Amino acid sequence: MLTDHYELTMLQAALRSGAASRRAVFEVFARQLPGGRRYGVVAGIGRVLDAVEDFRFGDEELAFLRDNQVVDEPTLDFLAGYRFSGDLYGYREGECYFPGSPIVTVEGTFAEAVLLETVILSILNHDSAIATAAARMVRAAAGRPIIEMGSRRTHEMSAVAAARAAYLSGFSSTSNLMAGHLYGVPTAGTAAHAFTLLHDSERGAFQAQIASLGAGTTLLVDTYDVAEAVRTGVELAGPELGAVRLDSGDLCEIATEVREQLDALGAHKTRIIVTSDLDEYAIAALASAPVDGYGVGTSLVTGSGVPTAAMVYKLVAREDASGVLAPVAKRSVGKPSRGGRKCAFRRLDESGTADAELVVTSGREPSGARPLQVPLVRGGEVVGRESLEASRAWHREVLAELPAAAHHLSRGDAALPTVFD
Amino acid sequence: MLTDHYELTMLQAALRSGAASRRAVFEVFARQLPGGRRYGVVAGIGRVLDAVEDFRFGDEELAFLRDNQVVDEPTLDFLAGYRFSGDLYGYREGECYFPGSPIVTVEGTFAEAVLLETVILSILNHDSAIATAAARMVRAAAGRPIIEMGSRRTHEMSAVAAARAAYLSGFSSTSNLMAGHLYGVPTAGTAAHAFTLLHDSERGAFQAQIASLGAGTTLLVDTYDVAEAVRTGVELAGPELGAVRLDSGDLCEIATEVREQLDALGAHKTRIIVTSDLDEYAIAALASAPVDGYGVGTSLVTGSGVPTAAMVYKLVAREDASGVLAPVAKRSVGKPSRGGRKCAFRRLDESGTADAELVVTSGREPSGARPLQVPLVRGGEVVGRESLEASRAWHREVLAELPAAAHHLSRGDAALPTVFD
Structure with missing residues (x-):
């Protein structure tokens, strides 16, 4: 039950309106790198996979929700049978990320995907903030x-x-x-x-x-x-x-x-x-x-x-009334988000040094760029588990690819520009 | 097993030297209020009591410690039978604290008390930092x-x-x-x-x-x-x-x-x-x-x-070779600590406004000052549990007692001077 009250009230209202079963795509990304960091380190993916696998509502939790009238009976019935059956894909643990990088994508029904928002963000925001600070210390040492x-x-x-x-x-x-x-x-x-x-x-x-x-x-x-x-x-x-x-x-x-x-x-x-x-x-x-x-x-x-990584979990596409998966984005002042499911690539120059983060919604596959997303969960089954040692080794490789400016300790811009297409 | 590696190696060495069974007094205090806070809010006492009650080493943990050769067999035997049997006393949850306030005192054998350092500090440092920030927001609202x-x-x-x-x-x-x-x-x-x-x-x-x-x-x-x-x-x-x-x-x-x-x-x-x-x-x-x-x-x-409250857990007295409880303090540069078991009082002026935090090792009881410490654990049994509602009400009372300067949002000195006697 590591979730927020509003996830459940949204679920209740969506179950009633019928929209709960619409196919939905949520993305985890950071609008900026807080603290003038030059890059972020993706951390916590392994813990996210554990959390998604274990995400259930037991009798004790359901009794709490019923006794406190958090949600109605049809919603409690849904929660009693809850098991995530959708897909997750995203950046490998240890990978670096930049503003707008689609770090994790969650696809499923709105109902099953919306419930994971809080726990996925908690884990990634905490662990990535720590890993990012740690990487700077390791470099300094x-x-x-x-x-x-x-x-x-x-x-x-x-x-x-x-x-x-x-x-x-x-x-x-x-x-x-x-x-x-x-x-x-x-x-x-x-x-x-x-x-x-x-x-x-x-x-x-x-x-x-x-x-x-x-x-x-x-x-x-x-x-x-x-x-x-x-x-x-x-x-x-x-x-x-x-x-x-x-x-x-x-x-x-x-x-x-x-x-x-x-x-x-x-x-x-x-x-x-x-x-x-x-x-x-x-x-x-x-x-x-x-x-x-x-x-x-x-x-x-x-x-x-920088105790938290400022990642958000946003709905970027969902099935419309006619059954078509359509991009969506809010227009709130100062908090732009880009609709549509994204693919991400790291572009490397001739010397093998990274020079851009490519975030593509157009479907065009860039050539000579490294794909950044891997399958993590497929049909509810975890498929992307890696050992911590493997993630650690991967982090070293990724870091070696970044330009020298990435390693400045001073506050500044992201070491790579994010190019949206 | 929410403890640090060095607590166990210290335990092993002390079991071997015989000093492990010496009576010891540890105190939790903050040398300063980070971030220029005017007061701190004691939070997490209820969680500390849960943690002390539940502090055990199960078979799985002991197997881990054995397999990884963290400590030797006599130490594993001690841990297998571990149950805190000493005393805790300290500030009530919701109370305010100042630099040097003896927030929690732990008395027992060195062996049983040293193991609690990490978990007690984790809880109090986190929860008090959050509660202190929250109190400022509540005031602003x-x-x-x-x-x-x-x-x-x-x-x-x-x-x-x-x-x-x-x-x-x-x-x-x-x-x-x-x-x-x-x-x-x-x-x-x-x-x-x-x-x-x-x-x-x-x-x-x-x-x-x-x-x-x-x-x-x-x-x-x-x-x-x-x-x-x-x-x-x-x-x-x-x-x-x-x-x-x-x-x-x-x-x-x-x-x-x-x-x-x-x-x-x-x-x-x-x-x-x-x-x-x-x-x-x-x-x-x-x-x-x-x-x-x-x-x-x-x-x-x-x-x-200010994500952490900067509290430390220091040995302030212990039995010496002749069986006498003697004050101790290190002399490390810039990190002074005062030896001896402390009693704490809040001094109030005629109008009922707090004007000093009195921290007494001399044994002299000040008159007209409110004692700040209450029994929390006695002989291993929790005696100081309060409901969260009671702590919340107590916090409001304590806050009302502080001078107006305590409520400035700007960075500054502690609202009360700590007077050591």
Whole structure:
């Protein structure tokens, strides 16, 4: 029952008017890329497929709808037997998108397709916003690994989806165990300040940690005095000490000092991990610092200033009274939409660099352009499921195709123009 | 298993060092109010109590932890028998908080208390950010009702919690049916543009809607031409037409025109509901417009620029080697924390207006100040559950106590100074 009240009242009115059974085409797209992003990353397709497969109204939900007089009996009967039997097609998970890209298309009767609006948008708006921010951070990190550790800064279930989306975009691991369990995202983490404070001394805490987790563990060294903690850590673990984590202060300066100290102690292989309110700009600013990895929390799970992707779900065509599928579009001021079912292609120049997003309603197939849509659901059956690893690999390929301007961190226009035909 | 990897590795190391069984006191607090908010609203306490009650590791989760070698066998044994048996106390849901307010205190063994960090923070950081933004919108709306309709702009489960938090802060209803089902939040909604576009004409769509939902329904009138839609709506429903909804354009100007038109048509009681990317500033700007209600989506579920409340979970005291509960605090640069278990009071002046947040570790009880903490969990049993309606009423009372400066929408300092003793 992850749907809005008005989907059900629309359904009721359409069942009564007879229009509920008309064939309808809805499209998910974004009018713009909020926050001056240069591209968006499609994320959440796998979760959408799960949601469409599981979309049902159980006895408890139906009783709620009846008791609260949300809808009438014929509508409750329809909902009791609901199972999506239409088609979905759209962009692969990990693909990039631009303003107007038809990210997902839903075809079925109006009745069955309208009910999916809320849950499809929730998933894609959240996951794509996170994946888009994550992609910028991964680029800024220039090959250094990033651990996602923002679970505590967002809703407990968003956290799981955020960890999944971050991994899709190239993060190396997450602190979120549920994301490991549900989606196979590698998990990581060692200790917090509380662990040091729990013990009677920092030395006692480090001893306990190394005894239990081995010399390869990561010691958090900024609870009291960083230099002293690093000295103690290497003394206890030896030069095999895996890593030290810095979570406060001027990270660039402290990392440089700690690197010198570690090298002087012979711990050349001990890595330096930095955390503490990092975002893509802070990561970029640490490019020249002797840092081996980043931990990112708040800014990742909140989309680094853009917590939602601004995608909408719009009816673009429906059967008319004579049974013909006709394009439709509203005329609301400032919120234009284009009627008609769309095909999408990415145009590449001779060097293989993308130079336009082609969105076609005319039926003309452009030559030398890569089709962007794949079948996802056919007759109610999921046909487009991909592994998260496959989506992650696909994302890397797609990103490599974009022009250099796509990777600017500054606010600006979309990296590709969308050409409608 | 809504917990972070490092909670479990800390647990493993502490079980081995013997420190896991030390009595520990953790506190949830915010170092500052992000976004220049004047106060924060405590939200999610009811959900925290559910989470603490349900916090278990099932066979499937334990198998995942074993297979992925997250922790060792003694730790898995501990987790298999885990049940929180300690105490929680803190601010009531709906209470206001300020920098340093001890919002929730968790007491138990280190082992049992450390595991709750992630889920408690997730819930409070999300729900409080939303409730704080919602309270500003409710104030700006000055008595006009606000419908929460942002489900589609955030993770599907955050959406449910956001609807709950918005209602706590005074929103009148939500579009989210699950929030109605789970938390009793009143639900509302009628139709989208798709419903109008589905039919062969706007008139046909309105006829269908009125036939099914009655003349008291809300018609969405900006799909094509607003004036024509209003005329058609009143013609079909009569002056009993419940409301019209405007979702685009210059809402102030259009609402004025529509009000004149409705009055000229004799539909004096037909209300005007406006939606379209409203936030507290847009709502305030519509104060003089003839608007009867607002629908708020994106800005509510994203905390209107502040999607997370920046609360942390810190160890403030723990048993030392000699069995004495001793205060602890880290010294990390720029992230100060104060050791010791805290009591909190709101000081009121003679007129009953709040003038300070008192946070006391000395044991001195201030006179003439309202105690802010209540028991929530005792010996593992939930004792502090309140109905959402009771929390909502409490929020209104607390808000009435704050000084006028608390209600400025501009960025600024906290409305009350926090005085530590």
